[in-house]
Amino acid sequence: MRASSRHRRNLIVIANWRDGTHPSAGGPHSTSERLARSLVEWGHDVVLVTAAVAGQPRKEQTADGYWVVRRGGTFTVYAWALAWMLWYRKYIRGVIDSQNGIPFFTPLVVRRKTPVLMLLHHIHADQFPLYFPPAAAKIGQWLERTGAGLVYRDRTIVAVSPTTRTGARQRLGLKGDIVVIPPGCETAASNLHGIRLRSATPRIVCVGRLVVHKGTTAVIDAVPSLLADFPDLEVHFVGDGPERPALEEQVRRLELGNHVNIHGGLDSTQRDELMRTAWLSVNASEGEGWGLTVIEANSFGVPVLAYRRPGLRYSIRNGETGWLIDEERPLHAAVADALHQMADEAEAAAMAKRARQWAAQFTWDEMADQVRSLLRAEAGRLAQSPNNRRTITDLATVVRIPMDLMPHGLVPTFRATDKCVRGPGELVVLLRNTDTETARIALRRAGLSPAAIEDPRIRIAVAEPVDLVSPAVSVVQEPRVRPVRGEDALAG
Amino acid sequence: MQPRLESRQYAQSQFDGVELDLVIPAFNEEQRIGPTIAAINEKAVDAGLSLRILVVDNGCVDGTAEVVATLRSSDVPVEIISCRTRGKGAAVRAGIQQSTAPFVGYCDADQSTPPSSVLSGVDLVRSGWEVVIGSRRCTGAGYSVPRGGLRRLGSFAFRAMASDLSGPITDTQCGFKLFHSKVAKDLFSSSRLTGFAFDVEVLAQARKRDLRMIELPIQWTDSPDSSFRPVVDGIKSFRELREVRRSMSTPSGAEEWT
Numbered sequence: 001m002r003a004s005s006r007h008r009r010n011l012i013v014i015a016n017w018r019d020g021t022h023p024s025a026g027g028p029h030s031t032s033e034r035l036a037r038s039l040v041e042w043g044h045d046v047v048l049v050t051a052a053v054a055g056q057p058r059k060e061q062t063a064d065g066y067w068v069v070r071r072g073g074t075f076t077v078y079a080w081a082l083a084w085m086l087w088y089r090k091y092i093r094g095v096i097d098s099q100n101g102i103p104f105f106t107p108l109v110v111r112r113k114t115p116v117l118m119l120l121h122h123i124h125a126d127q128f129p130l131y132f133p134p135a136a137a138k139i140g141q142w143l144e145r146t147g148a149g150l151v152y153r154d155r156t157i158v159a160v161s162p163t164t165r166t167g168a169r170q171r172l173g174l175k176g177d178i179v180v181i182p183p184g185c186e187t188a189a190s191n192l193h194g195i196r197l198r199s200a201t202p203r204i205v206c207v208g209r210l211v212v213h214k215g216t217t218a219v220i221d222a223v224p225s226l227l228a229d230f231p232d233l234e235v236h237f238v239g240d241g242p243e244r245p246a247l248e249e250q251v252r253r254l255e256l257g258n259h260v261n262i263h264g265g266l267d268s269t270q271r272d273e274l275m276r277t278a279w280l281s282v283n284a285s286e287g288e289g290w291g292l293t294v295i296e297a298n299s300f301g302v303p304v305l306a307y308r309r310p311g312l313r314y315s316i317r318n319g320e321t322g323w324l325i326d327e328e329r330p331l332h333a334a335v336a337d338a339l340h341q342m343a344d345e346a347e348a349a350a351m352a353k354r355a356r357q358w359a360a361q362f363t364w365d366e367m368a369d370q371v372r373s374l375l376r377a378e379a380g381r382l383a384q385s386p387n388n389r390r391t392i393t394d395l396a397t398v399v400r401i402p403m404d405l406m407p408h409g410l411v412p413t414f415r416a417t418d419k420c421v422r423g424p425g426e427l428v429v430l431l432r433n434t435d436t437e438t439a440r441i442a443l444r445r446a447g448l449s450p451a452a453i454e455d456p457r458i459r460i461a462v463a464e465p466v467d468l469v470s471p472a473v474s475v476v477q478e479p480r481v482r483p484v485r486g487e488d489a490l491a492g
Numbered sequence: 493m494q495p496r497l498e499s500r501q502y503a504q505s506q507f508d509g510v511e512l513d514l515v516i517p518a519f520n521e522e523q524r525i526g527p528t529i530a531a532i533n534e535k536a537v538d539a540g541l542s543l544r545i546l547v548v549d550n551g552c553v554d555g556t557a558e559v560v561a562t563l564r565s566s567d568v569p570v571e572i573i574s575c576r577t578r579g580k581g582a583a584v585r586a587g588i589q590q591s592t593a594p595f596v597g598y599c600d601a602d603q604s605t606p607p608s609s610v611l612s613g614v615d616l617v618r619s620g621w622e623v624v625i626g627s628r629r630c631t632g633a634g635y636s637v638p639r640g641g642l643r644r645l646g647s648f649a650f651r652a653m654a655s656d657l658s659g660p661i662t663d664t665q666c667g668f669k670l671f672h673s674k675v676a677k678d679l680f681s682s683s684r685l686t687g688f689a690f691d692v693e694v695l696a697q698a699r700k701r702d703l704r705m706i707e708l709p710i711q712w713t714d715s716p717d718s719s720f721r722p723v724v725d726g727i728k729s730f731r732e733l734r735e736v737r738r739s740m741s742t743p744s745g746a747e748e749w750t
Contacts, residue, residue: 162555165553166553166554166555169553170520170553170554178553313558391576391578393551393576393578394551394552394553395549395551395552395574395575395576397574433576434576435549435573435574435575435576435586436573436574437573437574437575437576437586438576461572462549462557462572462573462574463557464555464557464558464561465554465555465557465558466558
């Protein structure tokens with residue numbers, strides 16, 4: 001590292017098996033690069049440790065300001081990364097350890113009190129046998145579950161969605177605290193105050209690959225019954241895939257040529273322009289890891305209708321930013337209701353506004369900020385002796401506090417792991433690791449007066465999984481964070 | 493000083509004349525708790541019993557809270573609170589402390605107790621019995637599906653060890669019991685166990701107070717994926733028995749100093 005000595009003391013290392021220059025780079029690499037970029041903007045020195053790529057330097061500083069260290073191949077990158085971190089361990093102040101099937105096992109090499117966050121995208125257990133011979137698959141599964149459990153113990157885990165969180169606990173049996181932080185959405189921030197260009201006639205736009213499990217067939221099947229109420233309905237599909245010929249055949253068979261457009265892949269500008277004109281979007285997919293396409297549609301002010309299925313049910317706030325429907329409900333009936341609702345201009349505008357505000361919470365900067373707070377909190381937690389650490393529970397509580405109960409001139413300070421969102425007229429706080437009984441203790445610690453805490457307008461509820469993503473549609477972002485012990489270790 | 497809960501029903505229930513608060517402790521029950529609540533509520537509506545179901549989230553990592561919230565939107569009077577302390581005893585205690593109705597009880601999330609037994613139990617508390625103890629072993633009761641050898645051996649040993657505390661009660665560990673509210677609050681605030689053996693302590697306290705207790709025969713269905721782990725929780729339960737014995741032998745009055 002040729003960084004100055006001052007910088008050397010504040011390294012945040014992101015370990016990931018591939019970076020953007022890798023020929024078969026997938027989704028997770030962009031998470032680490034976007035995180036790295038945001039963390040650099042916050043003033044940290046960031047090193048991305050990743051696999052070697054032919055033709056790329058072993059070590060370089062990118063235009064975004066973070067360093068990339070490339071060592072080893074698909075499997076040896078794990079050993080190289082550990083060796084690199086062992087060598088520089090005394091400069092490392094935080095590690096983000098991406099789990100792409102198996103984690104990097106960085107707690108083995110960094111200092112005991114250096115915070116390590118395992119960044120978990122999804123659970124691979126069932127996928128190992130699909131890509132590896134049986135013996136290797138067994139080893140992979142052992143490393144993902146038992147091996148990780150032994151090395152990470154109670155270290156904190158970042159899961160990208162509540163679905164991943166459930167899997168990490170129930171299927172991988174990991175013991176650490178699991179915090180849900182959804183990945184950023186590129187279009188989220190730029191469109192908060194975007195112009196609404198809704199089409200004059202009802203229009204549905206769906207974005208997604210045309211593969212069987214995305215359920216595009218079901219959407220086309222719903223169109224004929226919708227035409228009775230909405231004779232000038234248009235449905236647009238953006239995306240390509242192996243199912244395209246079959247879907248085009250289906251459109252011909254149902255004689256929907258005037259109503260259904262299958263565009264195939266569009267470039268992002270065309271896609272965004274089309275999405276902007278939609279009344280709503282429909283996602284009949286079997287399930288997603290995290291509904292990124294939902295958030296993208298929301299960012300253009302378009303509400304999304306989907307079945308209550310994995311991933312989707314946690315990216316839509318039912319009735320606020322879209323609609324979640326039960327399995328037994330016919331799709332056409334649900335879509336008809338939604339279109340009727342959207343036919344009302346005022347209602348549509350309110351829905352569009354909430355969708356935008358919801359989407360605006362999921363930016364890379366927001367993710368990086370939460371990761372940073374979590375690294376701080378984790379440093380504070382590790383500074384305590386194991387016996388004094390709080391027991392980890394999977395409970396969280398949502399507290400809604402009317403703004404007029406907030407102390408005058410004094411900003412209540414919640415813990416770094418809590419999440420505050422400004423709703424309309426109220427502050428909505430997600431208290432992690434807190435039950436409905438102890439929530440009031442947390443409010444007292446945050447600086448609310450005893451009278452305010454006893455006020456019947458304060459509402460306390462058990463957090464549902466969607467609340468872990470964010471407890472409310474926010475009016476504005478106001479991150480309020482109380483420094484915790486160990487913060488200096490991370491000061492940038 | 494009740495914490496105020498989100499749902500409207502909670503605030504109203506204090507005036508609605510709810511007769512029974514039924515506590516259901518839940519640990520990752522998203523699959524089973526929905527049908528259980530629906531079945532119990534259906535029976536209660538048929539019988540004209542005004543009941544409130546109080547689910548206690550004991551650290552669920554799945555969608556239990558979501559399932560309960562979805563049910564609440566219909567005409568099912570159900571609330572959810574949470575309890576940080578892990579263990580069935582702690583969860584039931586938290587639920588009982590929140591109750592407001594004249595009668596209170598608890599049952600399992602997996603329909604191992606048939607919903608019709610809840611109604612029979614209510615008849616008994618109405619007619620003056622202060623504690624109604626669901627029993628899988630008294631005359632008229634039984635197991636719909638026979639249990640495995642390990643579970644049978646374990647419960648035999650447990651009964652033998654607990655017999656001095658439980659006295660003539662044939663089955664302390666059945667997951668269904670009803671109380672007069674005042675009695676329940678007293679019993680649960682003077683007991684401490686957080687694990688599966690909490691029933692023994694509560695019943696031992698009840699015997700010490702000479703309450704009017706009756707056993708209600710239950711036709712029990714063991715569910716295949718119960719959150720009771722026979723070995724780990726079994727051993728823990730035996731250890732808890734020792735704690736009960738110690739706390740029961742503490743002379744009254746000394747408790748104030750502990």
